[in-house]
Amino acid sequence: MITLKCIAVDDEPLALKLVQTFIEQTPFLELTASCDNAVEAMTLIKDKQPDLVFLDINMPNLTGMELARLLQEQPGQVPKIVFTTAYNHYAIEGYKVNAVDYLLKPFSYEEFLRAAHKVLQITTEASTQFQSVTADDEFIFLKVEYQWVRISLKDILYIESLKDYVKVHLDDSQKAIMSLISLKALEEKLPSAKFMRVHRSFIVALDKINAITKNSILIGKTEITVGEQYKETFKTIVDKWLK
Structure with missing residues (x-):
């Protein structure tokens, strides 16, 4: 099974701890880092190269939505994003930055797992969309x-x-x-x-x-x-x- 490397980002300690716990109890997810602000998250994403980021939207200095837009503008691989927020009016904006899913707080483990499975499915399909028939990648x-x-x-x-x-x-x-x-x-x-x-x-x-x-x-x-x-x-x- 594919293992997805994850980063959790949330400025609320209890919300961050919940996402960390959910990641750790999900077999195909691996928590590689966590932080409480989007500025630090940008550095972690560059260093850790995660497959998936669970990203809070409303944070000081740099919001999760602003971070997602910045990531889209960067060359190279961009991690999949699942937004976590207490507000329900960001869905359209999330779509514009290619977020995979949108979890509305408070969310259950079942809802979290459903979003994680969606990312796993997308990642699995992408990895099997290509097959090389020669060693030279012709x-x-x-x-x-x-x-x-x-x-x-x-x-x-x-x-x-x-x-x-x-x-x-x-x-x-x-x-x-x-x-x-x-x-x-x-x-x-x-x-x-x-x-x-x-x-x-x-x-x-x-x-x-x-x-x-x-x-x-x-x-x-x-x-x-x-x-x-x-x-x-x-x-x-x-x-x-x-x-």
């Missing part, structure tokens, strides 16, 4: 509607994020493929030597780049802007090409 399998479709990595031009889906654009006039998975989950499965995240909404195949400017990439007739937070990493690659 192919991936993506779930498209009700079937698994094999995609050759050499055919991928770029990948575009469309809310909960990704759109894989292929060369040789092949039809683009839509799959229900996040761009971040796909990024983790692609070989970093061949693919690079250059924007919150785009991953590109490095060997398919036809031209570059200071702020954009041209693949075929498609121009893709390099996002501000990805410019430094992309510049490092470009500098190697131009040496």
Whole structure:
């Protein structure tokens, strides 16, 4: 069984203790850290790389919702988030930051477990959405509607994020493929030597780049802007090409 590393964040000692207890009595959860504010949580998330954060919303200085928004803007893997709050008007905002669930205080262990199982299911499905058929990672399998479709990595031009889906654009006039998975989950499965995240909404195949400017990439007739937070990493690659 997959074990999810967790961090608990709540500025109320009793609420924090309850979440810690619930995590510790759940077989597939592992408590790696806890804290009482979102500022410290940001550092812990960077250091511990948890799979899941149980995050209170109303906290001083930096709210849980603000922390979630900041995490979405950071490159790399973002943990799944389950919000815990005493207020019921944050559901829509939680959806906007891709929170998996929303626990309204006071919540029972049954409700907690239901949310944790939801994260476990998403994580398990993501880990099995890809299967490499060779040691060189020449192919991936993506779930498209009700079937698994094999995609050759050499055919991928770029990948575009469309809310909960990704759109894989292929060369040789092949039809683009839509799959229900996040761009971040796909990024983790692609070989970093061949693919690079250059924007919150785009991953590109490095060997398919036809031209570059200071702020954009041209693949075929498609121009893709390099996002501000990805410019430094992309510049490092470009500098190697131009040496």
